[in-house]
Structures are given as C-alpha cells and as structure tokens.
Amino acid sequence: MGSFFASFRGKTVTEYHEPGPENTEQTPANNIPPNATIPIPQAPPKKRIRSWPWTILAFIFWTLAVGLIGLIGGWFLASASAPAAEAPQVEIVEVPKVDTQENAVMPDLRGLKLVDAKQLLADAGFDPNVVSTTDVQWAGEPGTVIAQDPVGGETVGDSVSLQVSVKTVMPDVVGKSEFEATSKLAELGVTPEINEIFNLEKRTGTVLESTPKSGEPLSEQVTLTVAKPGGSLYLSQLEQVDRNCSSSDARLNGKVYQNSLECQGQKEEPATGFWLLDRHAMVLTGTVGVDDRGDATATGKITFIGDGKPLGSYDVSYAKPKEVSLNVENVLRLEIHVTTPNREEVVLADFLLKGAKDQIALLEVS
Numbered sequence: 001m002g003s004f005f006a007s008f009r010g011k012t013v014t015e016y017h018e019p020g021p022e023n024t025e026q027t028p029a030n031n032i033p034p035n036a037t038i039p040i041p042q043a044p045p046k047k048r049i050r051s052w053p054w055t056i057l058a059f060i061f062w063t064l065a066v067g068l069i070g071l072i073g074g075w076f077l078a079s080a081s082a083p084a085a086e087a088p089q090v091e092i093v094e095v096p097k098v099d100t101q102e103n104a105v106m107p108d109l110r111g112l113k114l115v116d117a118k119q120l121l122a123d124a125g126f127d128p129n130v131v132s133t134t135d136v137q138w139a140g141e142p143g144t145v146i147a148q149d150p151v152g153g154e155t156v157g158d159s160v161s162l163q164v165s166v167k168t169v170m171p172d173v174v175g176k177s178e179f180e181a182t183s184k185l186a187e188l189g190v191t192p193e194i195n196e197i198f199n200l201e202k203r204t205g206t207v208l209e210s211t212p213k214s215g216e217p218l219s220e221q222v223t224l225t226v227a228k229p230g231g232s233l234y235l236s237q238l239e240q241v242d243r244n245c246s247s248s249d250a251r252l253n254g255k256v257y258q259n260s261l262e263c264q265g266q267k268e269e270p271a272t273g274f275w276l277l278d279r280h281a282m283v284l285t286g287t288v289g290v291d292d293r294g295d296a297t298a299t300g301k302i303t304f305i306g307d308g309k310p311l312g313s314y315d316v317s318y319a320k321p322k323e324v325s326l327n328v329e330n331v332l333r334l335e336i337h338v339t340t341p342n343r344e345e346v347v348l349a350d351f352l353l354k355g356a357k358d359q360i361a362l363l364e365v366s
Helices: 002-007 052-081 114-123 178-187
Strands: 131-137 145-149 160-166 193-197 207-211 223-227 230-234 245-252 255-264 271-276 283-290 299-306 309-317 322-327 333-339 345-356
Touching: 114 131, 114 160, 178 207, 178 223, 245 283, 245 345, 255 271, 255 333, 283 299, 283 309, 299 322, 299 345, 309 322
Parallel strands: 131 160, 193 223
Antiparallel strands: 145 160, 207 223, 230 345, 245 255, 255 345, 271 333, 283 322, 283 345, 299 309, 299 333
C-alpha cells in the first residue's frame, strides 16, 4: 500500500463508488463533491543513521587481521625454507695414557686421607688398578695413609701399596717396663709422654699408670707414669737438729749395721731427736732393736712422729729387732721419741730416707 500511495503522491484522486442500495445513507464522505481533490497523507520522514564510524572501525580490524595473517604465514614460510641449523660439534681430545711403569716417581702420601691420596695419584697419571690398600690399627683419625710402598721419591714398579689407619684401643701396658710399653705404642703410631715418679714398691722403669686407660680409644696423646730411679740417704747422714742420738755401728741379732743411730731412752720423759726433711723424702725404712752388746733384759719403745702426727710406734727387746717402713711423703719435720725403763739405748740400724733422686739430693747432710 505504501508504494501504491507513493505513486499517487501529489496527484488528484477521484473516488469511485458503485451504486447500490446500501450506500443510500449519507456520510461525510458522501458529501465530497465530484471531482474534488483529496490530499493523500504523507508518511513521516525516516531518521537517517550515520554508518561511517562503524565502517572505519571495520576497515581497521580487517587491515590488522590481514597483516597478522601475513606475518604468521611469512614466519612459517621462512622456517620451512631456512636450512636446518647444524648441531654443535664436541671436540674429543684423546689424552695419551701415562706409562706408570717407566720413570714414574712415587709422591709422599703419608698423612693424607685415603681419598686425597688416590686423587693425587690419579692427577699424577697413575693407573688406579695398580693401587692396593691394607687396614692397619693406628692411633688418631682413621682413614689416613700411614705407610706406602714404594716410598716417596722412588720409581713406581708394577704396584702401589698403601697402609690405611683404622680405629684401635689403648693396650694394657701397666706393669710392663717402659721399653716394652713404648715399643708397643710405637707399633700403633704413638710416642708417649713419660711422667716419672718415685715408687718404692715398683722396680725402676715400671709403668705405673697410663692415660688413656687400657681399652679406651687410642688417641695420639698418651701419657705413661713410670717409676723413676730413686735416691736414698741414711738418716745418720742427715743434719740432726738437737743431736740427742749419736751415729755408730750396731749389731742386731748377729747382723752388723754400719750406718746406725743410738738413742738413749728415759723412763719419765722420752728422749727426743728430730730432723728436717723439707718434704723431699717419701719413705723411711730401717730396723729397730736393742744392740747385741747391751743388756739382755733391756726393752724399750720408739715412736716416729711427722709434723706432730704419729707415724708408727714399735716395742723393742733384746735379740728381737723389728723392720720399719714409714710413709714420710710431704713430711716437713721428723721426730723420734724413745722411752726405756732403765735408760737403755735403742738402735735405729741403717735407717734410709728414700725418694726421687733429685729430691733426696736437696736434703741437708751433716
């Protein structure tokens, strides 16, 4: 209908009505005179939409898409047409084998850890197949080369032998001689420190103590306490402070003693003699009794005192001497008290002060 009315825009249209009875009723339209011009209603003008911005955006996107597709296609074409890159070539250098049998000098490996010793041999070009190891009990850190064959500086033969340390314990050396103990420790790689002390009961040179003790882990630091040569001095030779006892020879139970002291006892108050030992002596030994040339009924009592403390007391009688052994270590002053019922003389036969040789030499002689 729009196109129909459009074809008649601006033209005069004469309305035609077919005659008929139903149209006899008059309407306003029927009042239009014949040949009257009827204006045809115009359609409202359409609002035009501006489309050029969208056209520009579409063109931009299209250009970018075409460029991206061309870039990707060019990359694929370049990759396909480019020659394949050559793989990096590794240059293999052949190291000539070192002949370990001719003119090869053995390095000194002692004291090195086994792994370091083997590395040193490898660096020097030695064949590891000619190297053998042997475990040896040794003091100190295990895994250390302690001996080698050939020794450092010698020409290598068909083989290299290394002795390697393993853990061990302190051997029992107490009671053995110093020579035996040090020899045994030397086999285990230890040179012990020797600490000498005087010991009356043990023979000179006997090991009295060890550090570490037997059975403990053996370290490189070992100390042996050894009985050292002792010195001695007759008590009769030592300077006497009060001189209440006199030096003489004596006869006790038929035996002669050349270095003796005779002390005359008292009934009411004991006779006293004393000497300064100055802590240099360790032991006092001798024999006490009544001289064979004295009264056969004589008896007496002798008491030894060190720094005011009793050390020992002995009853004596004719023909019945007694052996004395007293510890006087660290005694500064030695006293002897003698009592007898009838002022008889008691004999201190060949009394010896014993101790370390260098300490006994410090005692003051008369």
